Structure formats: C-alpha cells, structure tokens
Amino acid sequence: MIAAWILVAVAFFALGILVYVAIRSRTRRVDLEKAVQAFRSLDIEAFRNLIDSAEEAFLRNNLSPKKFREIKRQRAWAALIYAWEAGRAVAALARIGQAAQRSSDPKIAASGAQLSENAFRLRLQTIGACLHLLTEILLPDLQSRSLPPLVDQYERAAETLFRLGRFSSGVHGLVRSKSA
C-alpha cells in the first residue's frame, strides 16, 4: 500500500518537472551577450588559487589540523561555486554553438560545431570538478588530486566563441523558437 502511494508521489513529482521544463523552454532565450558576460565575469586567477595544490600544502603545514579542515572546506566551497557558475556559462555557450550549427553558412556552422563540442567537453569537466570539490568538502583530510585542466579548456572554448562572432537578429537575444 505504501509503495503505491510513494509511486503516485514520484509520478506527480515527475509530472511537475515535465511541466516546469516545458514552460521554461517556451520562455527562455539564449542571449549571447549575457553568456559572454557570464563567461568574462569569472575570476579564473582566483579559481586557480583556490585549487592550487602548493597553496594547500602550505596551509596543511602551517595550520592546526582542525583549522586546516575548516579553511579547506571554505576554499573547496568557494571553488565549487566557481566551477558551478563556469558550468552554467558553458551550458549557455553550448546552446549558442548548437544554434550556430544550424546556420546555412558552412563557416558559421563549423565554428558552431567546434564551440558546442568545446562547451560540452568543458561542461563535463565542470561536473567532474564539482563532484571532486564536493568530496573535498565532505572529506577535507583526503589528499587532493589535481583537478581536470578546466582553465585550458575554458580558454579553448573562448577562442572558438570569438571566432564565431555573435548573433544578429534585430535584438541581441535569440528567441528559442526552433529548439526547446
């Protein structure tokens, strides 16, 4: 009996998410200017410092274990927010790349394909980084492994973005009427 009601709750939860996604997809716009701004606003140097293993070793050697755990959790949390925001910016770029892939101009389509591929690659890395940082928050005593080469990938996606240019459709945003 309980199983039946749990399944009903799960079904309605799934239905709620479906309706939410459907409504959001109708109103959401892919805005290149906004995506570029989000991309630019990330302080990569600060992110590098937060995940720097040399700096972590210095803190480990100079702080008490309790203080080190506290500081490491705070650093990992801040880095997690960076990685999460980078992931969001990259997801927006992936959508732009896919829209560009449908362009009738073969050059733009090729650039779009490259941009979306870089963006997907980077997105997967940000997901990996988030999981890694979550582990650090939960288990701060674990010796850190180096994070995936996020910054290099970020740079490559940026280069493609600037080769691609921007959308011009009267307004700066692209209404997502064709893709949901």
Add this chain to the structure above:
Amino acid sequence: MLPMSWHKALLLFLWISPHLLLGVLAVVLYKRRLYRQFPVFFAYVLYEIAEFVSMFTLYSVRGVTSRPYAYAYCATLMISIALRFGVIDEVSRDLLREAQFLKVAARRSLQCVTGLLLVVGVLLAVYAPGDRRFGFVAGMLVVNRGAAMVQSGLLLALLLFSRFLGLSWRGPAFGIALGLGVLTSVDLAMFALRAEFASAVAAVYLNLLTTGTYLVCVLIWIGYLLAPEVDPASLTVVPRDEVETWNTELQQFLKQ
C-alpha cells in the same frame, strides 16, 4: 458515482476522441515529412489507431466477455509499451544528433539509468506485487507499472540531462518526449493505484483519468508538431576589430 449514462458517454468520448486526433497527427507527420525523422513514432501512432479500431470492434461485438477483451487489451498494451521504448530511443538519438562528442557518454549514462530503473522495477514487483486475488490482471498491472516507471524515468533523465549539459531540443522531438513523459508519468500513478485497488469502482475513475491524460498527450503532440518552424536567427561575424578586442581581453584575463 456518476450516473451510468454520463459515465459511459464521457468514457466513450475520452476513448474515441484521442484516436481521431491521432489520425490528424498521422496526417501531420506525413505531410510535414516528419515520419522520416521519427519513423518509430509514426509507427506507434499508426499502431495506436489500429489497436483502437480492433479493441473498439471487440468492445462493440455482442457475446465477447470481459476475459477475452482483457487478454486482447494486455497483448496490445505490451506491443504499445515496446513501441514507446523505441520512441524514447528515437528522441534521444535526435537530441544527441548535433552533439557528436557526447554521444557515447550520453548513451552509456542512459543505459545506466535504464539498468537502475529496471532493478527498481523488479524489486517493486517482488516486494509490492499488488492485490494477488486478481491473478493475471494484477500481474499485468504490475508489469505495466514497472514499464511506466522505466519510461517515465528515462524521459525525465533525458530532459534533465539536456538541461544540465545545454543540449538543445528541436521542437518536434521535445513535443514527442514531453507528451510521452506526461503519459507515462500518469500511467505510473494509475497502474500503481490499480495494482493495489483493483475494485471495479476504482477502475472506473482511474480509466477516466487515464483516457483523459491520453487526450492531453495527443494534443501536446499535435501542438508541437504543428508549431511553425522558425528559421534560426541569422548569424553574422562581428567586425574584426571587435573580435580582436574581445579576444585580447580574454587572453590577458586568462593569462593573469
């Protein structure tokens, strides 16, 4: 309970109207040549129409008792469920069409999700087998409940996956996935309840809800497939100096 005549009229309306609309949907799919992109979905629509015709004929023929009707219903439902899995596979392929890099990883993730959902479905069938007094019918309801759970979970995973990674859906594929997602989610709730409450009164109301949902689902499909395809916004390359400025700025920023 509703008066019998009203109930019967409502049930017939909710049974017949979605299948008439499925005919419209088949024409839309054919006219817009979408059957080339979604052949399994087209086959599913045609199958649902043929199934309705045969079941309605069986229902109308005097002398056919509820038992052969129930067997025929279960057999046709099994084929319908199999086709729905095909449709899910088709929309997932369409979603990943432009994401060559993600194809392998995404398909592996979906296989993992399917495996996980199947395990949950089997465990549920073992530990919550429904009302055993109803034998065959209860067993079928449990199987359908498991299938609805796997399908609903897969479609949800697909939608969340696309949102998380920034994958863009094309209108028709999104409409098909959304309609099927609504249908399987409501099916999950209905089959879960029917497996536990197999009384005739409960079945009457749950049938109305199921057929009503099917009507909504067909309307979603028609809506998304009829929605005009707007050309993607034209892209132009920004003036070269602006590109260089952006590029230099970002390069400096990254090399700080």
